[in-house]
Amino acid sequence: MTALDAALLLSGGLLALGPAALPLARRPGGPALLHGAAATLSAALALLGLWALVAPGAPVQAVLPLGLPWLGAHFRLDALAAFFILVLGAGGTAASLYGIGYGRHLEAPGRVLPFYGPFLGAMALVLFADDAFTFLLSWESMSLLSWALVLADHRNPEARSASYVYLLMAGIGTMALLFAFGLLAGPGGGYAFAAIAAAERGPGVTAAILFLMLAGAGSKAGVFPLHVWLPLAHPAAPSHVSALMSGVMTKIALYGFIRVGFDLLGPVAWWASPVVIVLGSTTAVMGILLANVDRDAKRILAYSTIENVGVIFAALGLALAFRANGMTALAALALTAALFHILNHMLFKSLLFMAAGAVLAATGRRTLDALGGLIHRMPATAFLALVGVTAIAALPPLNGFASEWLLFQGILQSPGLPQPALQLLLPGAGGMLALAAALAAACFVRFYGIIFLGRPRSEAAAGAVEVDRWSLAAMAGLALLCLFGGILPGAVLDTLAPAVGLATGGRIPPQLGNSWATLVPVTAGQSSYSGLLVLAFITFGAMTSAWLVHRLASHRLRRGPAWDCGFPLTDGRSQYSAGGFSQPIRRALGGTLVAAREHVVMPPPGDMRPARHAAESGDVAWMRLYLPAAAAVGGLATRLNTLQFLTIRRYLGLVFVSLILLLVGLTQWN
Template sequence: MTLAVALGCIAVLLAIALAALLARRLSSATTFIYSACLCVSSVLLATALAQLLGRLPEADLKLPLGLPWIGANFHIDALSAFFLAIVNLGASAASLYALGYGKHEHEPLRVLPFYPAFLAGMNAVVLAADAFAFLFSWELMSLASWALVLAHHREEDNLKAGYVYIVMASFGSLALLLAFGLLAGSQGAYAFDQIRHQVPTGTAIAAVLALATLGTGSKAGLVPLHVWLPLAHPAAPSHVSALMSGVMTKVAIYAFIRIVFDLLGSPEWWWSVPILVAAGASAVLGILQALMQTDLKRLLAYSTIENVGLIFAGLGLALAFQANGFGAAAALAMTAALFHILNHTLFKSVLFFGAGAILTATRQRDLNALGGLIHRMPVTSVVVLVACVAISALPPLNGFASEWLTFQAILLSPQIPQWGLKLLVPAIGALLALSAALAAACFVRAFGTIFLGRPRTLAAQEAREVDRWSQSAMIALASLCLLAGILPGFIIDGIAPAVSYAVQARMPAQAGVDWLTIIPVAASRSSYNGLLVFVFITFSASLSAYAIHRLASRAVRRGPAWDCGFPDANPITQYSATSFSQPIRRVYGATLFRARESVDMPRPGDQRPARLLVSLRDLVWDGIYGPLVKAVLLAADRLDRLQYLTIRQYLSLVFLLLVFLLVVLASWP
C-alpha cells in the first residue's frame, strides 16, 4: 500500500510540472505550484515514516513501462524508506519556504515547471528496483536540476555553472550505466532481485566499485569530482540550492549504498580504502575552501563537500568492519553515516534558506558587504545561529551527536586485522578532527561577519526581515536540529531498520537507557546524554545572566562598538571575512590553493583607497579538469577537418573502421 501511494504521489508531481506549464500566465501560479508540492511531499514523508517506523513489510510493484517484456520495477524497504523520508523532509521544507521566497523570483516560469519534476526524479530514484528505472529517474533528476541551475542564465558565470554541471552529470550517468551493465552480466538481468543472485567476481567487482564511486561521487560532490558543486549551488535559486545540497547529494549517497552494500555482495576489506581516502580529502579540502570564500552560497557549497566527506568516512568504516565480521562496529559506523545524512539535510537547508533570506533582504551574497543584520533580521539570525552551531558539531545540537558517533567508530579501528587500515583509519580520524575544528572557525566567521558588528553597506543597513512562510520553514528545521541533538537515542532507534538492512546488524536499542543516554558500544567505554548537556547549558547560562543582573549595577550604559583600536567610525574598519581567514590562508593557502596576496597602495596624493588583492586556485581543477578541457578543445579542433572530407574519403574511413571492429571481435577471448 505504501509503495502504491508513493508512486501515485510521484505521478501527481509530474502532473503538477505539466500544470505549471499550462498555468504560467496565472498570477497565483507560484502559490499553487509550491502549495501542491508541499502537500504531496508531506504525504510522501508520512508514507516513508509509516514504512520505516511502522516496520511494515517490503513491497514490490511492476508497472508496464520502460523496457519491453521487462517493465519498470519499484520496491520499498527500510533503506529506501529512510531516504524517501530524507527527500521529502527537505522537499516539504523547501516548498514551504518557497511560498514566500518564490514571490521574489523575477523569472518564475524558468523555475516552476522543473521544480516538481526535480522532486519526482529524486523520489523515483529511491524507489527504483531495476537498472532502467533507476537510470531513467536519475536522468530526470539531473536534467530537471540542470534546468533549475540555469534559471538565472543571464547572470554572470551561471552559463558556465550549467555547462560544468551537465558535463559532470553526464559523466556520472555513464559511469553508473557501465556499472549496471557489469552487474547485469551476459544474461541482461536488469532487475535488482536478479542482480543480487549473480554477483560479479574478480576484476569485475573492482570495476563496479570504481564506476559506482565515480558515478555517485560525482553527484554527491566527493573530491575530486566536486568541481560542479561550488558553481551550481550559487547559480540556482536558494530553495533549489537547499534541495541540491541537502537532498540531491543524499540521493547519490543512497545510490552508493544500494550498489555497494546491497547489489555487490559481501564486501572485502580493501573496498574501504579508496572510500576512506576520498572521504578524508573531501572533509579537509572542502572546509578549507569554505574558509577562503567571501560568497555566502559558495561557502555553503564547499561546506557540503566537507559533510559529504564525513558521511563517506562512516560508509568506508562500515565496509571495513563488515568485511571483517565486526557487526556491531559496522552498525555503529553506518548509524553515524545515516544520522549525519539526516542532520546535514536539516542544518544545511536552514543555512541555504538563511542565505536566500539575506539575499532577498539585501541583494548581497558578499560577506564583506553585510554586517549588523542581527538587529534588522532577528528571526533569521537566531535560526541561522542554531544551524551554524549544529554544523560546527557543538553540543547539544544534532551535528555533534552524529560526528561523535563517527569518532566512536574510528576508536574501534584497532581491532581491524589489516595493517593498512590500522594506519589509515587513525589518519582519517585526524583529518576529520581537523575539519571539525575548521568548520567551527568557518561558521564563526560567517555568522559574525553577516549578523554582528555594523552594516558595511547601505543595503545591509536597510535590510528587513523576510516573510512568515520563509521564517516558518527555517524555524521548523532549526527546531528539529535541537530535538535531534538532545534526543539522539530516538533517532538512532528510528533509523535502525535501515542500518540493519545495509549491514545486517544494528546498534542496541537506545530509547530505554536511563536518562536517555546513548551508549554506542558499552557504558564503560563511552556515553553521551544530549538532554543533560542541554539542561546544564540552559541552567548555567540562565544562572549567569541572573547573577549579573542581580549583583551588578542596574544602570544601563550604552557606548559605541569597539573600533579595533582605530578612532575612525567608518564600518569598513571592522574585521572582515577576508581578514578573519588570513591566518589560515597563510598556513594552508600557499600549498593547497596557490594563494597569492598583493597590496595595491596608491602613491602620495592619490585619493584611491589601498586594497589587498587575494587570488586562490582550485588545484583539482588546474590539475585534472583544466588540461582535460584543453585536450578536448584541441581534439575538436583537429577532428573538425573531418567534415570537409570527400565521399571517397568518408567511405574509406568507414571501411577501415569496420575492418578494425571485425579484428577486435575475432580476437576477443
C-alpha cells in the same frame, strides 16, 4: 492499497505539478499554490516514510507496465528507501513552505516551477526504483530537471557556465553508473535488483563496481575531485532549490552508493574500503578549506556540503571495512552514524541555505563583504541561522555533534580490525576528519560573524527588512528538528535501526530505554553522551552566570559608545573583511591546498589610486585537473578540424583505408 502504491501516487502527483505549473506559474497566486501543493505532497511522503520505518513489515513491491517492454518498471519500498523518503519528504516540505514566501522574489517563476515539482518526484522515483533501468531513468530525470533549475537565471553568464559544467559532470557520472549497472547485471542481463542481488561475482568485479559507483554517485554527491560542478551549480539555483540540491539531492546520490555497495553488491573485499575512507576524508578537508577561503555566502554553504559528504563517505568506508571483517555490530554503528549525519546535514544545510536565501531576498547581495549587522535588521532569521551554524559546526547539544560523535566512536573502535593497513589508516583519517570539523567551526564563525554581526558593509545591508512568515516558519521547523535530533538522538537512532539492519545485518543497542536520553553506542563502560544533560547544563550554567553577573555587578544598565578607544567610523569597512578573517587559515594551510596567493597591486607612478593588497585562491582540482584536460580536448579538436576540409577523393580514400584496416583487423581476430 499498499504503502508503495500510495507513495507512487504521491510521486506521480509531484510529477504532475510540472504540467500544472505551465498555465499556473504566471498567475498572481500560482507560485504559492504550486509550492503549497508540493509541500503537502512532500509532507505526506515524509509521513509515509516515517510510518514505513516505524512499523516495518515485509518490503512491498510493484511492477508497472512502463519502460522497457520485457522488463517493466519495478518499484519497491523497504526500510532503506523509507529512511531516504523521510529525508526527501522533510527536505521537500521545508523547501516548498519556504518557497511559498520566497517565490514572490522569483524573477521568472515560469522557468522554475515547471521543473520544481517533477524534480522532487524524480528524486522519489530514484528511491523507489527496483531495477537498473528505472533507477537510471529516474536518476537522469533528476539530473536534467535540476540542471534546468540551475539555468533558471539564464541571463546570468555565471549561471550558464555553471549549468554547462553541471551537465558535463552529470553525463560523466551517469556513464560511470551505466558501466556499474552493466557489470552488476552481468552477461545474463538481469536488470531487476532482485536478480542483481542474487548473482555471484568475483572480488575484482565487486571492487570495480564499487569504484564505479563511487565515481558515479560520488560525482553527484560532490566527492573530490569530481566536486567541481557543485560549488558552481548549487548557488546558481533559486535558494529553496539550492537547499534541495544540497540538502536532498546529494543524499539521493548517497542512497545510490549505499543501495549498491551495501545491499546489492554482496560481500566486498576489505581492501576496497580504504579507497572510500581516504577519498571521504580528503573530500572533507578540501571542501571545508575551500569554504574557508570563499567569499560568497551560498558558495560557502556549497563547499561545506562537499565537506559533509566527505564525512559521510568516510563513515560508509568505515562501515564497509567493519562489514568485510564480519564485525556487523560495528558496521551498524558506522552506518548509523552515516545515516544520522545524512538526516542532520539535510536539516541544517537546508536551514542555512534558506537563511542565505532570506539574506539574499532582503539585501540582494551574496558576497560576505557586502553584508553585516543583519542581526539588528532580521532578528528572527539571525536566531534561526545561529541554530543552523551551531549545528553544522558540530557544537553540542545540537544534532551535528551527535552524529559526528557517533562517527568518531566508530573510528575509535578501529584497533579491533585485523588488517594492520586499516589500523594504521583509520587514526590518520580520524585526524583529518577532526581537522575538518575544526575548520568547519572556523568557517561558520566567519559566516555568521560577517553576515549577522558587526555593522553593515553596504547600503543594501543597512536597509534590510525581515523576511515573510512562511520562510520563517520553514526555517523554524528545521531548527526545531535540529534541536530534537541533538537532544533526543536515541529516538532517531532507534527509528533508523531497520534501515541499518537491512544494509549491514546488524544494529546498535536500543537507545530509548537509557536514562537521561543517553547515547550508548557500544557498551555503557566505554563512552556515552547525553544531549539532554548537556542542554540542561548549558541552560543552568548560562542562567546562573547571568544571574551572578547581574547580582554581583551593578544593577544599573549602562549604555556607552562602542569602540570608543578609536573613533567610531560610520564606514563598515573598518571591520574585519571576509578575506581578512580567513587570512590565518589561508596562510597556514592554503599555499598548496587552495593555491592561495597574496600580492600587492601598485598603481604606476603618477596615478592617484591607492595600492591594493589582493588575495587569491582557487580550487586546485579545477586548475590542475580540469583546465589541462579541457585544453587537451580543445587542442585535439583543432587538430581534427582539418578533416572537415578534405577533397572528395581524400574522403573516399579515408573510407577505403578505414574499411581495409577494419577488415585486416577482422582477419587477425579470427
